[in-house]
Amino acid sequence: MVTEEFYAVSWNVEHNGTDTNGSAERWNLAVDVLTQLRPHVLLRQELTRADMHGQRMVWAEARRLGNHTPFLATATPESANPTGVYVDRDLFDPVQFFEHHTNIWHPVCNPVVRLKGASKDLALASFHLCSYDPATRAREAKRLTVLRRPGVEAILGGDCNSEPHRLHDETAEPTDWSRVEDRGLFEARTIERGGKRVTDTVPDEILAGEHDGQPPVFVDLAHYAATVLGQQDPDPLTPTGSLWRTDQGPRRRIDRIYATPGIAGALIRVEVIVTEEVIAASDHAPVLAVFSLPELRRVLTPESARAA
Template identity: 50%
Template sequence: MTTVADEIRVASWNVEHNGFDPDGSDERRHRAYEVMARLEPHIVLRQEETNAWHNHGRIRHQEAQRLGLTSCLSPMSPDSRTPAAVLYDPALFTLVEEITWSTGIGKPMTIPVVRMKETSQPLSLASVHLCPWSPQIRAIEASRLTVLGEPGKYALFGGDMNSYPHRTGAEKVALPNWSDPALTDAAHFQHRTVERDGKRVSDTVPDEILSGAGKPVFTELGHLAGTVRHQPGALDPTASLWRRDQGPRQRIDRLYCTPNLSGALISLEVVADNEVTAVSDHALLLARFDRAAMQRALTPVSETPEENRA
């Protein structure tokens, strides 16, 4: 059995408007830091970092200092004032390079490529917030993420996918029933559905692109934990924890990795307790990886000294 010291803990969380309320209060932001700090994460994937670039990045640095991590923040754009961030433990990971993707549509994304201590292969980390209003843009964004899964590469990413899992048989809740009169948000219907066979259905395209059963580029960790590992709660829905006009909660927040890292997964937990619900409309995802197994995965056998092979 692994201990906390043997683990790599990865948290992913969309903190609604970075914890800022319309009246300017940011009490929720500080509560979010406390929630995350108690988890002692080595990697944090954050979405909706509202105001994080203001005042020379003061809020960005506050978060990094509170968590004891290094922050890599995506740029803002005319269409998005809520950048995403990746935070990582500088005692465990060394930065190799930062790559910024900006296509002019959707949200720009900055991807830190790091090297884990005692490993040889670079690891790409990404905090993902797919376009909330366009299925077409989400499909493009998901397709671009497949670059991180090209042969020989290692990647770990996740966040708010604003779309649904494509393998619905194992899910705890059914996809939205769009004919339900309780779903009164008409814009949400347009944002979250695509046309198939002449009908409007829930958008599962990004998950199909990323982890489609035919030739999956990535492993979707919630599905792995909930089905193969039979872990209770791994497939719990994540959002919206607050709204009721968009139907039942859905599992729109997900974590993915290249298959060469999936064997190191210990567990995935959807945290939606009272503390989390008081802070954001999204649950927090916490994945635990076996540290030694991840180190082995990131150092192929051909590169391992002969005396260490066993």
């Protein structure tokens, strides 16, 4: 459905909502949540074994969402949890599809679309950074920067498995690793800096850090909503995971949506959806970014085309 607002959602649904006993109850619940959110673009992670049976579950989810076209990245021998993107055909025309999978854990799903009534392409990307190795996460974040080509606008979102780098203005305090029982998580989520083990914020530094007075490659939309737009209710910096584990310390904002600065200028608000249904469906909360559709169309229509 076309409205004056554009909705983009990123959500890691744990193992695609399927359990070891074959139950798809969580998947059905997750899709119910998504149909209520009505995303025009859905960036999905952990589409576990969704390539099986002719991608049957992928197409079933697309039908439930409405008139959506799905794109599925390739699973790897290391992980059967590929990323995917669903695009509302009432609003967008797909024009290209890319996968990025050089020396990274999960290939990046990267369709390129054209907003109806606009003349400039929009790159979309769903990513899932490595859960266990900070060096791989940094390499994956570097790979995502190829989406910031001159003249290209982009929206990308996913599970970062690492924390934001602007710790001073986040809602949550920095992780106190002495209080985290899961020592495997400590190894996976920390790096050495100045002779000490500290929380890994490198991927966010790469994607949204300001260096030598230069603007960031991408804008962290939740941070933008909280600081530039002054959004307070609902809090856009609400932590997203883990919603299930109690041995990993407090929840952290590890799921994030980024965009090029022009697209960020069309942002209205960001919401993190934490409900009983969400918690029953997945260990991560979905992140919803709401944009002004007229402003998005303006950003995606160059001055020369508007003048014509």
